[in-house]
Amino acid sequence: MSGRTLFDKIWDLHRVEDLGDGMQLMYVDRHVMHELSGHRGQTEIAKRGLKMRSPELTIGSMDHVVSTVPGARGGNAPWADKMIETFRSESRKAGVRVYDIGQDGQGIVHVVAPELGFTLPGTLLVCGDSHTCTNGALGAVAWGIGTSELLHVLATQTIVQQRPKTLRVRFEGAPPRGVSAKDLILALIGKLGTAGGVGHAVEYAGEAIRNLDMEGRMTVCNLSIELGAKVGMIAPDQKTYDYLKGRRHTPAGARWTEALAHWQTLPSDADAKFDQEHTLECARLAPQITWGTSPEDVIGVDGRIPDAKPEALAYMGLNAGQPIAGTRVDRVFIGSCTNSRLPDLRAAAAVARGRKTAKHIKAWVVPGSWRIKQDAEAEGLHRIFLDAGFEWREAGCSMCVAANGDYVEPLARCVSTSNRNFVGRQGPQARTHLASPAMAAAAAIAGEIVDVRSF
Amino acid sequence: MNKFQTLTAIAAPFPQKNVDTDFIIRVERCTGTPKEELGKYAFEMARFLPGGGDNPDFVLNQPRYRGARILVCGAFFGTGSSREMAVWAIAGMGIRCLIAPSFGQIFFGNCFQNGLLPIVLPAAAVDDLTEKASAQNAQPFTVDLAQQTINGSLAFEISPRRKKMLLEGQDEIGLTLALDAKISAFQAADRVKRPWIYPG
Numbered sequence: 001m002s003g004r005t006l007f008d009k010i011w012d013l014h015r016v017e018d019l020g021d022g023m024q025l026m027y028v029d030r031h032v033m034h035e036l037s038g039h040r041g042q043t044e045i046a047k048r049g050l051k052m053r054s055p056e057l058t059i060g061s062m063d064h065v066v067s068t069v070p071g072a073r074g075g076n077a078p079w080a081d082k083m084i085e086t087f088r089s090e091s092r093k094a095g096v097r098v099y100d101i102g103q104d105g106q107g108i109v110h111v112v113a114p115e116l117g118f119t120l121p122g123t124l125l126v127c128g129d130s131h132t133c134t135n136g137a138l139g140a141v142a143w144g145i146g147t148s149e150l151l152h153v154l155a156t157q158t159i160v161q162q163r164p165k166t167l168r169v170r171f172e173g174a175p176p177r178g179v180s181a182k183d184l185i186l187a188l189i190g191k192l193g194t195a196g197g198v199g200h201a202v203e204y205a206g207e208a209i210r211n212l213d214m215e216g217r218m219t220v221c222n223l224s225i226e227l228g229a230k231v232g233m234i235a236p237d238q239k240t241y242d243y244l245k246g247r248r249h250t251p252a253g254a255r256w257t258e259a260l261a262h263w264q265t266l267p268s269d270a271d272a273k274f275d276q277e278h279t280l281e282c283a284r285l286a287p288q289i290t291w292g293t294s295p296e297d298v299i300g301v302d303g304r305i306p307d308a309k310p311e312a313l314a315y316m317g318l319n320a321g322q323p324i325a326g327t328r329v330d331r332v333f334i335g336s337c338t339n340s341r342l343p344d345l346r347a348a349a350a351v352a353r354g355r356k357t358a359k360h361i362k363a364w365v366v367p368g369s370w371r372i373k374q375d376a377e378a379e380g381l382h383r384i385f386l387d388a389g390f391e392w393r394e395a396g397c398s399m400c401v402a403a404n405g406d407y408v409e410p411l412a413r414c415v416s417t418s419n420r421n422f423v424g425r426q427g428p429q430a431r432t433h434l435a436s437p438a439m440a441a442a443a444a445i446a447g448e449i450v451d452v453r454s455f
Numbered sequence: 456m457n458k459f460q461t462l463t464a465i466a467a468p469f470p471q472k473n474v475d476t477d478f479i480i481r482v483e484r485c486t487g488t489p490k491e492e493l494g495k496y497a498f499e500m501a502r503f504l505p506g507g508g509d510n511p512d513f514v515l516n517q518p519r520y521r522g523a524r525i526l527v528c529g530a531f532f533g534t535g536s537s538r539e540m541a542v543w544a545i546a547g548m549g550i551r552c553l554i555a556p557s558f559g560q561i562f563f564g565n566c567f568q569n570g571l572l573p574i575v576l577p578a579a580a581v582d583d584l585t586e587k588a589s590a591q592n593a594q595p596f597t598v599d600l601a602q603q604t605i606n607g608s609l610a611f612e613i614s615p616r617r618k619k620m621l622l623e624g625q626d627e628i629g630l631t632l633a634l635d636a637k638i639s640a641f642q643a644a645d646r647v648k649r650p651w652i653y654p655g
Binding site for chain 2: 016017019020021022023025027029036037048050053054056057065079080083120122123128129130143144145146147148149151152155156157158160162194195198199225228229230249251255256258259262294401402403420422423424425428
């Protein structure tokens, strides 16, 4: 019998019942709610006269509709305040711990769940948001769910799911200077396409992944959904355990010892079989940037805009054959569940230090959580950004999803550290180029798309 | 939930690839718009002109496709965000069946929760249906879920469990609540096996 994968080991431990034809009833260890999808679920569960089965296994935070205006403590509009209040009061009634605005623990759900030690290796975690795959960086099986599934989790602490196939991607070689976790995963999406992982749980492995810090691993797993996979994960190792120890929800004492012994059994066996395998060589990669309206439309920053997808080029206002570097930019957004953690902000600040943003540029830095904001300020990162002409804002999803009124203006061009360059994603007619925090900071300084390696 | 048994309706060709859920329903419509009103805003960036009014180029605005209840889609339809409002919006336009070579995975699952049938077929078969739906003398399509056929001869696959749920209009939560004792037993055993999962 061949060995088992990380995914197989976790999956099999959570199967409550086989429902036939590949559908399985799966136990949910960890559920995370935010106000936008959470309040819908709470409204629906009340309508149906059902109760939450295990509120102690759910936490909540506020991220999608919160205002990120410096000093703000609520929504950007009355409807947003009302949603926040509904989510707050329904959570209290149900006994769900919510990390509220202005509190340690508030922030983008996929940033705070690991930060609070709520996400643990070996757990099955779901949340009403597609980027829940981020949590797989700690060795969890985690994916995003819709409103009906959210209601199902609230009422039953389980979810019905078809078992996905497995795919392993090895990132081999050492990425050169200027190439970050974001560049690795964008390059992979460029290679396999946005449907490359459909129907699969992806395990990221190889030297370049092992060498990433936990935050970098979260960036890689975050974009799994942009590879078409609901689940992306990385085997836990000493870095994972060091990261988790002592966090608010992390087990302590004898429970830590017991948990650790279990976690150490989780990595894929040497002879484990995957349904598919791919390898990405990292040694010669350039910093990546998207040119179109899908994350798969990506090239090295030293490349030329390809002669493809004419509709995407028209939307983006770009001409095939031109170098992408030198394209004038209007906005820069550093933030989102992809790239808003402390090392991301440090990488951007290293580029911004002692420099000024171009005159026509409006650049924002939006930390992923209240805690990250405090820690960054303790290091003086906010000073670097403010001195360079960036806005330093409150934690939230902000301009990644534009649910809170943080928009890119029509036809304006934005270099963004977020995850989706879809038509209209950052606002109607907004033109998004996805890139790493260092590349985004460099674009803010240069006023155009520029190779951060020249800084 | 609405049952899905046999559907005979106009099919509209919509071959655009990678149609994402942000494109299907804008995030502003997900914040407070009642479920029943979302159909008005489906595909709004393509369906309406910037100054208001219908965009005549959008397929579902063309007289022959008004009232379409089947969409023949491009690859990877429904990619992106988990927002179930994308399914509610499409269903709100009266669409009951989507046919595509592949779907965004969260969107695909959300369809079954709302009585919307997503059918996956090989790209060549979808191309053929796109051509049929685009023809000047296009005839309505018939989707027979019990027989798992389109227009009587083209077979499609579906999980038997999901098929039964659609045919009978069953609700997943109802089915799972009937397994409550099994969940309790699982949880009790798990508390012993993995105590660190549980607070306190």
